[in-house]
Amino acid sequence: MTKFLVTFCSIILIGLATSPVAAHKLSIFATTDGKTITGYAYSAGGNRITEHPIRIESTEGKTLATLTTDKQGNFQYLPTATIDHKFILETTDGHAAQFTIKADEIQGNFTASSFPMPSPKITNDNIKNTAATTPPPQNPALITQVQHLREDIQALRDQTRLRDIIGGIGYLIGIAGIAFYFLGTTKNHPDKTNNTGNPDN
């Protein structure tokens, strides 16, 4: 049994070590520059999901729009309300992915007023509140950097780390060990049926 498992596990681990271990997962990534939401859909190993429908829902579950990813897996959407937008992709074999763009990232000027940011009167009382609620300045370079940062965070989350694999295996062997212990104290234990008179049992 050990020989078999050693060869088996070493084959698997060699396979893991040589190829990028993909998480067999579907993912959507989206960012916004305040006006338009752009994003892309991808799967294990970075392959883009091309020409596939994506549904956009509000938090109440109402469908806002349906998009289709283009040949590079990208999509674009112009929000019409300052609400949370949930992008959902469902494939035909039961996989799904979603990504939410929060309402506070969308600088909507959907009212008659054409000023992008409301500027309340700054007094000593509400200076702190203003700082917290004023949207960040429209600096394109900064926006691009933040988008790249978020992509990096998403990529980190997607990674199937070796330590997670080892952790999972550890858990399985641990559970087996606990089961081993408990079954050893029940009537399934071979010694129990023999009445050897062992004081420990």
Next chain:
Amino acid sequence: MHISEGILSAPVLLTTGAACLAATGIGLARLDYERVPRVGMLASAFFIATLISVPVGVVGVHLLLNGLLGLLLGWAAFPAILAALFLQAILFGHGALTTLGANTISMALPAVICYYTLSHRIASATTSRQVFRLGFVSGVLAMLLSLIIISIFLLLSGKEYRVAVALVASFHLPLALVEGFVTGAATSFLYKTRPELLKAPMNSLRQKDTP
């Protein structure tokens, strides 16, 4: 092949959850003290094998090894696969916790079916070539049954997947052949080195195949 969150309808989730619990109970009840380490190690092998995803089709396909698990574990494949899938959902986000029941049934039920149809024949096989052939059949059968069960769950949840089900099957057919080869190789290797593992995967309530 792990079904994700929000795809299956509530009745399907509840039924599969209950059925999975019942089947795991059966698997645990028939688990023998001496066979527990084997269950743990095969669950680990299943855990690793389903992680390696080949980018074919939309998301990617992966080996299941449930044919092998069925032959070696019998009903104990249910707790083994349930534990492995639970950890995958928690650690990697493959599949969701709500669909654990459905995912476990889709992978472990074919394992048990392979056990009931093929393990007696393997136990009475005389050459390693025969064992390889039976292992191959077990691998292919287990993969195809898993596909069928997943398609049934999707269709029962009201999804319009008729055309897509055919597409999914076409990606997985070559994979089923690979699975067959891997299972066949593993079983014939075991036949040559530790044949007693193939003889009696677990306690039988009939006491017929306990060593």
